[in-house]
Amino acid sequence: MFLPGFRELVKEGWVKVMEELKISGGLPVSELSRRLGGSYMGMKDQCDKLVKMGYLERWRLPRQEVGRPEIMYRLAPKADTIFPQAGVSLSLELLDAARSLFGSAAPERLLLQYFTQLRERWRPKLTKAKSLVERATILSSLREKEGCFGRCKYDPAKGFRIEEYHHPLQAVFAVYPGAITLELRMMEELLGTRVVRKEVAGGRGGPARIDYEVSTLGVAG
Secondary structure, three states: OOOOOHHHHOOHHHHHHHHHHHHHOOEEHHHHHHHHOOOHHHHHHHHHHHHHOOOEEEEEEOOOOOOOOEEEEEEOHHHHHHOOOOOHHHHHHHHHHHHHHHOOOHHHHHHHHHHHHHHHHHHHHHOOOOOHHHHHHHHHHHHHHOOOEEEEEEEOOOEEEEEEEEOOOHHHHHHOOHHHHHHHHHHHHHHOOOEEEEEEOOEOOEOOEEEEEEHHHOOOO
16 A cells, blocks of 8 residues: 555556565566566566666576576665655654653653754764755755755845745644754754744745744844
8 A cells, every 4th residue: 555645646557566566575577567467678667767766676586597697676665655654643642652651741852862863863964064055955855855845945035944845743743842842953953053943824825834044044033
């Protein structure tokens, strides 16, 4: 079962190939074309395109008898992202369980530990940046890999900011709003400057979003 909506956004043939490889663990093109129908070359073309995009990988399986090794295809680690994972509901249940077992402060301590570990994992990637703008841009990219969806913006009046339209922890923030401050503190420590977080309501002007304004690069506050 792929993530909801995935089937509607990609080619049906790609979905079938990845489903079959998920079930089998790996197959050659000849077996994929036999199971799914279609020509050998058409199936090979689909597999090679998925390899280029990073969702499949190739390897050679040595033959037991004389002959050339058989080329096999299997799912790459990147393909894990298109299958449902234990998500925010599990996170909330674990935080609630921690509060029941260890007291009301336990969820915030766990969230602090999460953002501390994230900060230490990201810090080395930002140390090579030559400017604050570059650090902020790298930070935005790292946040996208964690599931956020945003864009970096700069203009003379408002300075530099990260506009985010989706955050995977939004449901956690709704229950534990203190986590918002913990995340903001992490961002400031990574960038080495003050960051102002602003909630921008949706409407005729566009969708709702969160702006993170890097104050030393322009007007913020």
